Amino acid sequence: MSTTEDGGSIAIEVTVNGTRHRREVEPRLLLVQLLREDLRLTGTHIGCDTTYCGACTVIVNGEPVKSCTMLAVQADGAEILTVEGLAQDGELHPLQRAFSEHHGLQCGYCTPGMLMSAHALLARNPDPDRRQIRKGIQGNLCRCTGYQNIITAIDAAAAAMREGK
Amino acid sequence: MYPAPFRYHRAATLDDAIGRLVGIGEGARALAGGQTLLVWLKMRFDEPTDLVDIGRIPGLDAIEHDTKGVRIGALATHARIARSPLAKQIPIVGDCANGIADNQVRSRGTIGGSLAAGDPSCDWPVLLTTLDATVHCRGPAGARTLPADGFVQDLYATRLEAGELITGVSFALPGKGSAGAYVGFKRCAPAFPTSSVGVQLTLNGDDCTQARIALGSAALTTIRAQAAEAELSGRTLNAQVIARAAEAAAAAADPVPDQRGSPAFKRSLIDALVKRGVEVARRRARGETVEVSHEYY
Numbered sequence: 001m002s003t004t005e006d007g008g009s010i011a012i013e014v015t016v017n018g019t020r021h022r023r024e025v026e027p028r029l030l031l032v033q034l035l036r037e038d039l040r041l042t043g044t045h046i047g048c049d050t051t052y053c054g055a056c057t058v059i060v061n062g063e064p065v066k067s068c069t070m071l072a073v074q075a076d077g078a079e080i081l082t083v084e085g086l087a088q089d090g091e092l093h094p095l096q097r098a099f100s101e102h103h104g105l106q107c108g109y110c111t112p113g114m115l116m117s118a119h120a121l122l123a124r125n126p127d128p129d130r131r132q133i134r135k136g137i138q139g140n141l142c143r144c145t146g147y148q149n150i151i152t153a154i155d156a157a158a159a160a161m162r163e164g165k
Numbered sequence: 166m167y168p169a170p171f172r173y174h175r176a177a178t179l180d181d182a183i184g185r186l187v188g189i190g191e192g193a194r195a196l197a198g199g200q201t202l203l204v205w206l207k208m209r210f211d212e213p214t215d216l217v218d219i220g221r222i223p224g225l226d227a228i229e230h231d232t233k234g235v236r237i238g239a240l241a242t243h244a245r246i247a248r249s250p251l252a253k254q255i256p257i258v259g260d261c262a263n264g265i266a267d268n269q270v271r272s273r274g275t276i277g278g279s280l281a282a283g284d285p286s287c288d289w290p291v292l293l294t295t296l297d298a299t300v301h302c303r304g305p306a307g308a309r310t311l312p313a314d315g316f317v318q319d320l321y322a323t324r325l326e327a328g329e330l331i332t333g334v335s336f337a338l339p340g341k342g343s344a345g346a347y348v349g350f351k352r353c354a355p356a357f358p359t360s361s362v363g364v365q366l367t368l369n370g371d372d373c374t375q376a377r378i379a380l381g382s383a384a385l386t387t388i389r390a391q392a393a394e395a396e397l398s399g400r401t402l403n404a405q406v407i408a409r410a411a412e413a414a415a416a417a418a419d420p421v422p423d424q425r426g427s428p429a430f431k432r433s434l435i436d437a438l439v440k441r442g443v444e445v446a447r448r449r450a451r452g453e454t455v456e457v458s459h460e461y462y
Contacts, residue, residue, distance in 0.1 A: 010173055027173035027216065028206075049166050051204050052355045054269060063244065063272035069203050070273065073173055074196075074220060117268065138354035139267025 012076040016041065017085030025072045032056045032067035034075070035082060043083040043112050047141070054140030057113035058082045064120035066139070083112035086119065094165060095119060095157040104153030106144030113140050118154045126162055130155065168206030172215045179303060179332065182219045187305045187328035189215045195330055196220065197240055200266070200274035201282040225277075225332060230254070236335045239277025247271060255338070256449060257345035257365065261292040264347065264361075264459035267354040277331040280316060283323040283386075286357035289334075290317045291381035292347050294389055295363030298336035304329030320385040342374075343367045346445035348438050349381065349459035352425065358382050358459055359425040360434040362414070364442035368450040371402045378410070378442075382425075383418035383435060390414040393439060402447065411439040 009024040016039060023038060035041045035058065047055030049068050056067040059081040086093035095115050098104065105111045114137060121128060121136030128136060133154045134147075142150060176182030186193045192214030196202055199220075205211045219225070219240070226240040228249045235251060235258075243265045246252060252259030265271055265279070265288050279289035280300060293300070293313035300311045305328045313334065317323050325331070339345065349361030361381035367374045376397035378390040396410035420431035445455050 026170070028168045028170055030167070033167075049207070051200065051266075051270060052353075054267070054355070057269055060272075064269045065272050066269045068207075069200060069270075071173075071196075071199065071203065073175075074199065074218065120268065136268065139269045141353070 010073050010076075012073055014072075014075050014078055014080055016080045017082060023072075027071065027073055029072040030068055031058070031060075031065075031070040031072050031075050031080075034072040035067060035080075041082050041084050045109055045112055047109065047113075052141065053110070054113040054117060054137075055110050057116040057140065059116055059120055062120075062123070064117050064139075081116070081119070083115055086115060093119075094160045095122075095154065098153040098157035098160065099150070102149050102153040102156055104145065104150045105142075110140055110142045110144075114142065114150055118157070121154070122158055122161060126158060128154075128158060166207040168203070169209060169212040171206075171213055173218065174215060175218045176222055179219075179222055179225070179330065182217050182222060182330060183303065183305055183328050185215075185217045186330070189217070190327070193217055195281070197275045197278040197281075198242060198273035199278075200270050201278055201284065201287070219330065226275075227333075230338065232338070234335055234337045236333055237276055238333045239280075239331045240275050241277075243271035243274050243276070243279075244268070246276065256455070257292065257295070257347050257363065260347035260458050261288050261363075264288065264349055264358075266356075270355065276334060280313075280334070281323060281325060281331055283317045283319070283321040284357075285317070285320065285384060285386050286382045288347070288349070288358065288361060288381060290387040291361055291363050291379045293334055293336070294379040294387055295345060295347070295365050295377050296336040296339075297377065298334050300331055301333045301335065302329050303332050308332070314379075314389055317387050339365065340367065342369055342450060344446045344449035345377075346442045346449065346455070346457055348442045348445070348457050350434055350438065351459050351461045353461050356425075356461070360418075360420070360431050360438060361459065362435060362438040362442050364439065364446050366397065366443065366446045366450065368402070368447065371447075373397045373400055373402050376410075378414055378439065380414060380418055380435060383420055383431065385419075385421070388417055388419075390417045390439075392417055397443070402443070407440055407443050410443065411436040414439045 045055040047053035194213040247262035298313040345365035349358040393414035415432040415436040
């Protein structure tokens with residue numbers, strides 16, 4: 001199928017937050033760089049850049065992934081959801097509202113990744129207990145909060161979403 | 166961080182991938198989920214000239230089991246294995262699949278990649294050695310099978326030949342009275358384990374007729390702790406017997422000192438993990454549901 005003869009670019013197509021994009025990309029371009037530098041969706045953060053911290057977490061075809069550890073060419077054809085895709089029609093997503101209401105962030109650097117991991121968790125388990133929430137964000141590091149308010153926020157968001165709010 | 170530049174090839178079929186790997190030669194690497202390889206490339210531990218993406222080859226990700234045994238395709242992700250009925254039916258498989266790194270890595274990482282990396286800290290080689298599994302491979306010389314035990318030969322070195330790919334793994338369903346556990350300890354979810362242990366026992370009451378124990382992150386390659394197995398096989402399990410097995414496993418380990426701990430610390434971890442693994446296997450053999458996986462802070 002696709003081959004580059006000289007390290008040249010590869011044509012890919014991705015759907016990000018409902019919008020389709022076609023790009024010619026260098027094979028070594030990371031998904032996070034495609035999102036941030038090309039599509040200018042800078043809500044997805046680069047933290048450790050070594051698959052630890054989870055700041056770069058986005059949802060690819062329904063699964064949470066660390067976008068610093070996926071090539072853009074591997075995402076060819078994928079449906080991607082980033083933090084920018086959470087709010088709808090100017091309304092914050094229930095997770096975003098709950099993080100705000102329950103003080104689920106301090107510096108905010110890890111927050112986009114936390115939100116996306118929480119989103120992936122609630123898509124599979126709409127009513128998680130606190131232990132399951134902890135496991136849901138196990139791949140996301142926060143150096144400020146001590147996690148307690150993040151867990152409370154996700155718990156509250158899950159309840160709000162179950163009630164259709 | 167960027168990997169060094171490389172050419173990218175997306176393989177349509179297994180034969181296409183093998184042909185490209187052979188044609189390109191030494192500079193080629195196969196890319197599946199990339200959860201080990203891409204980190205190496207970004208850190209410039211490796212600078213291949215070409216990546217052959219095998220991630221979209223159809224038919225390589227099935228997770229199947231029948232009365233005869235289990236077969237898992239090389240491209241099955243840790244997350245899919247963790248969610249599969251197999252993980253419930255054979256809890257040691259769930260222990261391992263659920264314990265690998267974190268949710269995000271499990272979404273992308275594959276069982277074949279975990280084996281092919283030849284990394285002594287990867288979990289699947291340890292689990293598959295514990296279960297006496299078979300690795301199915303295909304290369305320019307055709308298909309062949311290799312035992313999981315010994316598949317990882319040395320640090321980052323496996324028995325795969327040039328151009329050869331893992332297509333899947335298979336193992337027998339544990340028989341009557343056979344139960345196991347896979348336990349590990351790591352500093353945080355995304356970290357590689359500091360130590361991990363797989364235990365599979367065949368029990369008749371407390372009488373152990375067969376034992377298999379494998380250790381991860383315990384040396385430069387996956388270790389099968391045969392001296393520890395010998396302490397359990399043919400014996401009635403009690404605290405002293407189990408303690409001797411744990412001691413033998415710790416003695417079989419040859420851990421390297423690194424930021425995860427000193428050899429002495431890792432040996433004492435292995436001792437504790439063997440005891441825990443045996444205890445969980447015993448409870449499971451009695452029909453109890455026990456949830457274990459890697460522990461972390």
